[in-house]
Amino acid sequence: MTHFVRPSLGLIGRVVAILLFATLVEFAMSTVLYERASQFSVRDDEGRRLAEHLVIARRLVADRPPAERAAMARAVSTAHYAMAWQADAPPPSDQSLSEMRSKVLAWEPVLQSAALRMRLEPAVTGSFVTGGAALPDGSWIHFRTAEAIDSLDQSRSRILIALGIAAAVMALGGGLIGRTLRPMRLLASAADRFGMGKAEPLAEEGPAEVRRVITAFNRMQARIQQLITDRTQALAAVGHDIRTPLARLRLRAESIRSEPVRDEILDDVAEMDAMVGSLLAFLGGEDDPEKPALADLAVLCATLADDAVDHGRAVDYVGPHHLEHVFRQLGMKRALSNLVENGLHHGTEVTIALAKTADAVVVTIEDNGPGIPPEQLESVLEPFVRLDTARRRDTQGLGLGLAIVVRAVALEKGTLSLVNRAEGGLRAEIRLPATA
Amino acid sequence: MTTPPTIVLVEDDPALRTLTTRALQEHGYMVRPAASAPEMWLAMEAGPVDLVLLDIMLPGTDGIELCRKLRQQSNVPIIFVSARGSETDRVVGLELGADDYLAKPFGTRELTARIRAVLRRVDAPRDTRDREQGLISFDGWTVNLPRRELRSPSGAVVDLTGAEFDLLTSLIDHAGRVIARERLIELSRTRMGDSTDRSVDVLVSRLRRKLSVDDQPPPIVTVRGVGYMFNATVERT
Numbered sequence: 001m002t003h004f005v006r007p008s009l010g011l012i013g014r015v016v017a018i019l020l021f022a023t024l025v026e027f028a029m030s031t032v033l034y035e036r037a038s039q040f041s042v043r044d045d046e047g048r049r050l051a052e053h054l055v056i057a058r059r060l061v062a063d064r065p066p067a068e069r070a071a072m073a074r075a076v077s078t079a080h081y082a083m084a085w086q087a088d089a090p091p092p093s094d095q096s097l098s099e100m101r102s103k104v105l106a107w108e109p110v111l112q113s114a115a116l117r118m119r120l121e122p123a124v125t126g127s128f129v130t131g132g133a134a135l136p137d138g139s140w141i142h143f144r145t146a147e148a149i150d151s152l153d154q155s156r157s158r159i160l161i162a163l164g165i166a167a168a169v170m171a172l173g174g175g176l177i178g179r180t181l182r183p184m185r186l187l188a189s190a191a192d193r194f195g196m197g198k199a200e201p202l203a204e205e206g207p208a209e210v211r212r213v214i215t216a217f218n219r220m221q222a223r224i225q226q227l228i229t230d231r232t233q234a235l236a237a238v239g240h241d242i243r244t245p246l247a248r249l250r251l252r253a254e255s256i257r258s259e260p261v262r263d264e265i266l267d268d269v270a271e272m273d274a275m276v277g278s279l280l281a282f283l284g285g286e287d288d289p290e291k292p293a294l295a296d297l298a299v300l301c302a303t304l305a306d307d308a309v310d311h312g313r314a315v316d317y318v319g320p321h322h323l324e325h326v327f328r329q330l331g332m333k334r335a336l337s338n339l340v341e342n343g344l345h346h347g348t349e350v351t352i353a354l355a356k357t358a359d360a361v362v363v364t365i366e367d368n369g370p371g372i373p374p375e376q377l378e379s380v381l382e383p384f385v386r387l388d389t390a391r392r393r394d395t396q397g398l399g400l401g402l403a404i405v406v407r408a409v410a411l412e413k414g415t416l417s418l419v420n421r422a423e424g425g426l427r428a429e430i431r432l433p434a435t436a
Numbered sequence: 437m438t439t440p441p442t443i444v445l446v447e448d449d450p451a452l453r454t455l456t457t458r459a460l461q462e463h464g465y466m467v468r469p470a471a472s473a474p475e476m477w478l479a480m481e482a483g484p485v486d487l488v489l490l491d492i493m494l495p496g497t498d499g500i501e502l503c504r505k506l507r508q509q510s511n512v513p514i515i516f517v518s519a520r521g522s523e524t525d526r527v528v529g530l531e532l533g534a535d536d537y538l539a540k541p542f543g544t545r546e547l548t549a550r551i552r553a554v555l556r557r558v559d560a561p562r563d564t565r566d567r568e569q570g571l572i573s574f575d576g577w578t579v580n581l582p583r584r585e586l587r588s589p590s591g592a593v594v595d596l597t598g599a600e601f602d603l604l605t606s607l608i609d610h611a612g613r614v615i616a617r618e619r620l621i622e623l624s625r626t627r628m629g630d631s632t633d634r635s636v637d638v639l640v641s642r643l644r645r646k647l648s649v650d651d652q653p654p655p656i657v658t659v660r661g662v663g664y665m666f667n668a669t670v671e672r673t
Binding site: 269333 | 451455459540541542543544588590591595596645646648
């Protein structure tokens with residue numbers, strides 16, 4: 001059988017994924033906006049001070065003869081700005097400070113003619129603004145802020161904190177959603193259990209949608225339970241109603257003088273009774289649930305063989321005198337008896353063998369009949385399937401024999417296999433797990 | 437010649453009631469038919485009753501409940517008849533104190549054989565009648581008479597046919613004494629409703645095999661030329 005299963009995250013997974021996505025989007029948006037806003041305010045202020053300082057420093061340095069310019073530049077250095085006079089130009093402006101540069105130029109347009117250059121110089125302790133302005137004679141005054149602006153470290157830890165908060169929110173959200181979905185999980189296990197025993201209504205809890213589903217499930221369960229109960233009662237009634245006329249027929253038949261006619265009628269009655277019995281056994285399984293108990297499987301097999309021998313059939317039992325095992329005795333006896341009858345119907349000799357292996361108890365029932373056509377080995381296990389064609393209908397019963405075996409073996413968590421023996425005939429093997 | 441046994445027959449189906457009544461009368465029983473629970477109580481008061489044949493699926497009354505009430509009021513042997521053929525019905529009925537169980541449809545031969553067997557058990561001496569309430573144990577094995585069940589020393593249910601069970605109880609009843617083959621044949625014949633002819637020797641050998649324990653001699657001993665003896669200490673509880 002092939003199942004097409006679409007991989008699914010599960011409801012919780014999905015909700016967490018949505019949360020994650022939402023949190024990330026929110027985080028990204030707020031980061032961008034916040035960073036932008038703070039950057040603007042910091043650089044406006046910084047830009048003005050820098051502009052004023054630079055204009056004054058440039059003028060003072062330019063007024064001095066070249067020999068004194070380096071000393072002058074050092075003299076106008078402050079705690080905030082380090083200034084230096086050099087003949088060569090600083091590196092060109094970089095894009096990250098273009099905004100700040102235009103602010104500076106807007107404040108002190110004179111710097112426009114001084115070919116102001118600004119760039120951000122990252123260092124271990126933070127980022128510093130460096131740059132320079134040209135003097136009228138083509139030499140340059142360089143500057144460098146003494147304090148880091150807009151520390152990258154700071155923003156990194158801010159990201160980490162934000163991520164941590166996001167993770168905590170997700171964990172909390174996941175836990176809450178898990179709690180919310182708990183009724184769904186209970187519902188799933190209740191649905192799994194349904195049919196395995198007593199059906200109990202599920203407590204209606206959880207979110208409104210889930211509660212509706214549980215209500216619907218409880219109603220459905222009750223309806224199915226009612227159907228099963230009705231059917232079981234109807235079956236018991238049918239059993240009674242058919243067996244009573246059968247009992248009349250049987251007693252009436254006894255007064256028939258002609259022996260052959262009488263025996264034939266009695267055979268018919270027996271066959272009809274067997275049909276009712278197998279139908280009840282097949283359909284009425286829930287009505288009379290047998291509990292597994294310790295019983296002697298070897299004695300049971302031997303009894304089946306003895307019974308058949310007493311009825312003039314050739315059935316042999318091969319195996320130990322005793323083999324105690326936990327199983328449903330009545331169900332298994334009916335199953336084995338069905339297999340023996342099957343063998344005797346298609347063959348003349350049947351052997352029941354019993355053996356215990358390390359992990360299983362194995363019952364095999366072999367006959368010397370024609371076996372089963374290989375293509376039908378599987379279909380004969382289905383209910384209402386007969387091997388005999390409709391024209392040659394000499395099989396007793398409704399074709400439920402093997403289906404009853406399948407069910408009984410499944411109840412014991414065992415396996416049933418049918419194989420055609422090399423030497424002819426059919427071999428049915430029932431394996432019951434040793435630790436049942 | 438004693439008076440023929442009287443049977444109260446409780447069966448709701450009129451035709452089956454008539455047929456069963458006729459079959460029983462032909463075998464020499466006095467029959468008082470009843471169609472329902474109230475009629476049954478009337479029939480019980482009409483005179484001494486030796487046995488009640490009770491269909492447990494009567495309309496209006498739960499047959500099992502009726503069986504319990506009947507058992508509370510009287511010690512009369514009860515055979516109950518069921519169309520369900522369900523094993524729980526059988527066990528419940530036997531545990532409620534019914535003496536035997538008969539599944540529909542039944543034949544006259546099976547019916548009369550069961551009635552004879554039950555009446556014979558009732559006629560038996562007082563101490564064997566008392567055993568109907570309880571358990572018998574020997575060599576660790578347990579016989580549950582109401583459930584007609586044998587359990588091995590380790591507690592496993594050991595499947596016995598009806599004839600084997602009756603043979604075992606007959607042997608236990610005569611524990612420590614030799615019981616003649618002919619007597620055993622007679623005892624086990626009363627019960628067998630089916631037409632097969634099993635010799636007692638075959639039954640004994642099967643029973644021996646079922647009761648075998650690795651290192652112990654089987655409790656059933658053959659006394660050559662006479663019969664058999666059950667050779668174990670029997671305790672009744």
